[in-house]
Amino acid sequence: MQTARVGIREFREKLTSYLELSIPVAITRHGETVGFYIPAHRKRGEADLEALRRAGERLDALLAAAGTSEEELVADFKDLRRQARKVRR
Numbered sequence: 063m064q065t066a067r068v069g070i071r072e073f074r075e076k077l078t079s080y081l082e083l084s085i086p087v088a089i090t091r092h093g094e095t096v097g098f099y100i101p102a103h104r105k106r107g108e109a110d111l112e113a114l115r116r117a118g119e120r121l122d123a124l125l126a127a128a129g130t131s132e133e134e135l136v137a138d139f140k141d142l143r144r145q146a147r148k149v150r151r
Contacts, residue, residue: 070096 066080066087073080073089080087080099087099125131 065098067095073099 064085066083066085067090068076068080068087070089070091073087081101084101086101088095089097089099125135
């Protein structure tokens with residue numbers, strides 16, 4: 063993965079432009095790296111959104127085939143987590 067290198071003063075002055083990058087930025091002072099800015103997320107592209115829509119439709123179909131609802135699925139998940147916590151104690 064590529065990394066941009068930038069001086070601390072330039073990073074501070076142009077912060078908003080660096081926040082829009084999708085690659086990490088190495089922040090330097092006198093040529094030495096003092097820190098990194100690592101983007102937390104990127105903008106979702108249309109392909110990502112379409113994949114999420116298809117996944118949602120597939121989940122709806124699986125729930126319907128199993129004869130259950132989202133609420134029942136969530137309740138089962140919560141019950142399993144409670145049981146797992148009891149086992150760990």
